[in-house]
Amino acid sequence: MKKIIFDVDGVLIDGYHYRPELRKCWHKNLNEDFGIDPEYFSNTFFIDPFSSKVLPGDLDLKEALSEWLPSVGYTGKVDTFIQYWLKNDSTLNPALMHKIKALKKSGLTQLYIATNQAHIRAHYLMDTLGLAEYFDDIFYSAKIRSMKPSTEYFDYIIKSLNLTSENPPIIFDDTPDVIEFTKSIGWESYEFINADTLHECPCVDKILKNELA
Numbered sequence: 001m002k003k004i005i006f007d008v009d010g011v012l013i014d015g016y017h018y019r020p021e022l023r024k025c026w027h028k029n030l031n032e033d034f035g036i037d038p039e040y041f042s043n044t045f046f047i048d049p050f051s052s053k054v055l056p057g058d059l060d061l062k063e064a065l066s067e068w069l070p071s072v073g074y075t076g077k078v079d080t081f082i083q084y085w086l087k088n089d090s091t092l093n094p095a096l097m098h099k100i101k102a103l104k105k106s107g108l109t110q111l112y113i114a115t116n117q118a119h120i121r122a123h124y125l126m127d128t129l130g131l132a133e134y135f136d137d138i139f140y141s142a143k144i145r146s147m148k149p150s151t152e153y154f155d156y157i158i159k160s161l162n163l164t165s166e167n168p169p170i171i172f173d174d175t176p177d178v179i180e181f182t183k184s185i186g187w188e189s190y191e192f193i194n195a196d197t198l199h200e201c202p203c204v205d206k207i208l209k210n211e212l213a
Contacts (some may be wrong), residue, residue, distance in 0.1 A: 001110050002203055003161060003169040004103065006135075008115040008125065010174035011192045012100075014093040018174040022024045022193070026089035034081065037074050044068075054118050057142035061118045095195035097134075102211035104134045109207065113138040114146045114157060114171065148173075148182035158185075170201055 010017035017023050030038040045068050053059035065078050074081070103109045113131065115122070117140035126132040139157050146152035163169060171182050172192045182189040189201050199205040 002108060003110045003156075003163070003167075004169040004204065005112045005114045005169050006100070007171075007173040007175070007178070007192065008113060008117065010091075011172055012093060012113070012125075013089065014091045015089055018176065019193075022174075024091070026085065028205070030130070033084065034074060034076070036069075036074060040072070047083070048086075050118075055116050055141050056147055057119070057145045061120050080191065082120065086121060086128075089121075090124070090129050093195065096198075099195055099198055100207055102133055102208055103204070106116075106207050106211050111135045112157075112161070114148065115139070116141040118142050148175070149178045154182065154185060159172065170204065172197060183196075 007011055008013050010019075010022070015024050015026055025038070025042075027038045027041055030036040030041055045064075049059055049064045050061075054064050055059050062078055062082060065081060069078060069081060100111065102196045104111060112136055113125075113135050115138065117125075117138075118138075119142045122138055122140040122142065126135070126138055131138070137160075139153075139160070141147040141153065144153055144156045146156070148154075157163070161169070165186050168187045170188045170190070171178075172190050173179055173182075174192045176191060178189045188201065188203075190197055198208065203210070
């Protein structure tokens with residue numbers, strides 16, 4: 001049974017890709033919808049506290065937004081903003097999902113998610129968006145208390161899945177640093193550009209050709 005691991009943003013979710021030319025940002029209409037400048041949001045909240053405290057699990061997303069949103073004049077409910085975020089940052093990559101369903105159906109793979117993620121969005125992705133139907137588990141930074149591509153993050157996955165050097169997993173991620181790190185620990189790693197990237201992996205290509213014939 002081959003273990004295959006997928007990233008979320010820029011891979012499963014057609015949104016914030018590492019490559020700027022492939023990005024589709026969920027918050028582009030923040031000014032029209034909430035009176036918040038999207039560029040300012042990216043340059044402030046996204047950096048600190050979101051990336052520095054929320055993603056590593058040191059601060060809850062709702063608590064972080066409750067402190068930050070009033071500073072830019074937002075007087076509405078924090079939950080309304082969070083639901084807007086979750087809904088608009090949830091466009092699944094249809095071509096990729098078609099192939100993931102085929103991999104799942106084959107019975108030859110176990111599929112997992114590895115992502116830098118806050119608790120609330122990780123649960124939203126699995127439960128509300130329905131990814132739990134296809135993926136056996138999600139490994140995410142707020143739960144692990146460490147972010148990709150740290151040694152601690154991937155050690156957690158290795159121990160959880162009882163991975164060995166004789167049977168390394170396959171991983172698809174859009175971030176070069178993650179690809180470089182996972183290759184250094186012996187994983188079969190592919191930088192994700194689009195759904196066709198899956199065919200760069202001989203094992204996955206073979207399964208997909210049989211399932212999608």
